[in-house]
Amino acid sequence: MAADTPVAYIQHHLTNLTYGKLPAGYERADGTVLQEAQWTMAHTAQEAADMGFMAFHVDTLGWSIAMGLLFLGLFRFAAKRVTEGAPGGLQNFVEIMFEFSQGIVRDVFHGRNPIIAPMALTLFVWIFLMNALDLVPVDYIPVLAHAMGLEYFKIVPTTDPNATFGIALGVFILILFYSFKVKGPGGFLKELSFTPFNHWSLVPFNLVLELLGLIIKPISLALRLFGNMYAGEVIFILIALLPLWVQWTLSVPWAIFHILVITLQAFIFTTLTVVYLSAAHEDH
Amino acid sequence: MNINLTLIGQSIAFAIFVWFCVKYVWPPITAAMEARQKKIADGLSAADRASLDLELAQEKAAKEMQKAKEEAAALIDQANKRAAQIVESSKDDARKEGEKLIEQARAEIQQERVQARDALRAEVATLAVAGAEKILETSVDAKAHSEMLEKLAAEL
Numbered sequence: 397m398a399a400d401t402p403v404a405y406i407q408h409h410l411t412n413l414t415y416g417k418l419p420a421g422y423e424r425a426d427g428t429v430l431q432e433a434q435w436t437m438a439h440t441a442q443e444a445a446d447m448g449f450m451a452f453h454v455d456t457l458g459w460s461i462a463m464g465l466l467f468l469g470l471f472r473f474a475a476k477r478v479t480e481g482a483p484g485g486l487q488n489f490v491e492i493m494f495e496f497s498q499g500i501v502r503d504v505f506h507g508r509n510p511i512i513a514p515m516a517l518t519l520f521v522w523i524f525l526m527n528a529l530d531l532v533p534v535d536y537i538p539v540l541a542h543a544m545g546l547e548y549f550k551i552v553p554t555t556d557p558n559a560t561f562g563i564a565l566g567v568f569i570l571i572l573f574y575s576f577k578v579k580g581p582g583g584f585l586k587e588l589s590f591t592p593f594n595h596w597s598l599v600p601f602n603l604v605l606e607l608l609g610l611i612i613k614p615i616s617l618a619l620r621l622f623g624n625m626y627a628g629e630v631i632f633i634l635i636a637l638l639p640l641w642v643q644w645t646l647s648v649p650w651a652i653f654h655i656l657v658i659t660l661q662a663f664i665f666t667t668l669t670v671v672y673l674s675a676a677h678e679d680h
Numbered sequence: 681m682n683i684n685l686t687l688i689g690q691s692i693a694f695a696i697f698v699w700f701c702v703k704y705v706w707p708p709i710t711a712a713m714e715a716r717q718k719k720i721a722d723g724l725s726a727a728d729r730a731s732l733d734l735e736l737a738q739e740k741a742a743k744e745m746q747k748a749k750e751e752a753a754a755l756i757d758q759a760n761k762r763a764a765q766i767v768e769s770s771k772d773d774a775r776k777e778g779e780k781l782i783e784q785a786r787a788e789i790q791q792e793r794v795q796a797r798d799a800l801r802a803e804v805a806t807l808a809v810a811g812a813e814k815i816l817e818t819s820v821d822a823k824a825h826s827e828m829l830e831k832l833a834a835e836l
Binding site: 412447449522553 | 694708
């Protein structure tokens, strides 16, 4: 493993498995120079950074999709065998999640939209599952991946800003979509222009304020989740640097505390999404 | 921590997951949950109704019981009265019958006395005639007469 010093170890654990396009004439880490642009696996963090926007984090995408499929597969399985009578264990669990997400929506969402509750359920369970990967000991998967010839492997998708910003982008598009749909373009523009100060001379000021507020919504969503999970991951990695005999005195309490964090972060992301969408549905 | 196409991929994944959940996961489970809720609500209201019915039935039964008791009491009362009446009237009858019998006996006695007196009178007449004949045949003697008269009287 390319982790001889603590700094290198930490950096290694925080680098994603990246598949991207390197430009022509690029000098690879091993000294070879590319004749033409090429899609390839990054071998170093520098290469991954140089790929720019034209790159995928294979581990993030893979694990997030795997968690999404786990959620949908499990719930679809329960949905197929659902019964009106006394529910079994799986159905019971699924129904608890349903009532939980319905509760969130009932409490904060005042419009009428059949999409919101299932979306809240998807967000909560999906993000929870992705966050829960944080509890897997930090070295298991990277060592396994290394044995399979993969240089980097970061399994927690929510410690990758691409994942959290990607979801927040989806939420942002939904906010815009419903704002336009419910309020109409004119109504939406009017809301942006005449709140919070209802006077024509303050329209530019209002516009700047409201547009900033609008854009801040997805950014705060994404950064909150990312920041919390990233910090948690870094602390796990730091604990892993300690001598073996003392690790458990810190990693066990931190992991137990982290159970709360991963649930709470999934809950906050879901609730705030519903709150934002509720605001998008309010017609003045 | 590079921002790249993963962002777009993640958005697409999110959209697909939400779509799948809305379409295939949410409806059957909520339908089942609502159906169960309705079932439970129906069961509870049926139980409420049943207990209400039970209460009504108990009330009705108590009323019927009360009515039956009252009827029975009235019947017993009536029977007692009737029995007393019968006893009274039969006492009355018996008394009347007795009086009638006494009256009859008296009348019979009276009649017999009258008959006896009549018979006696006839006998006395014959005896008087016989006595007179004897007196006329024999000497009229005061002493003898008196003796005879005494005999006559004794014969009465």
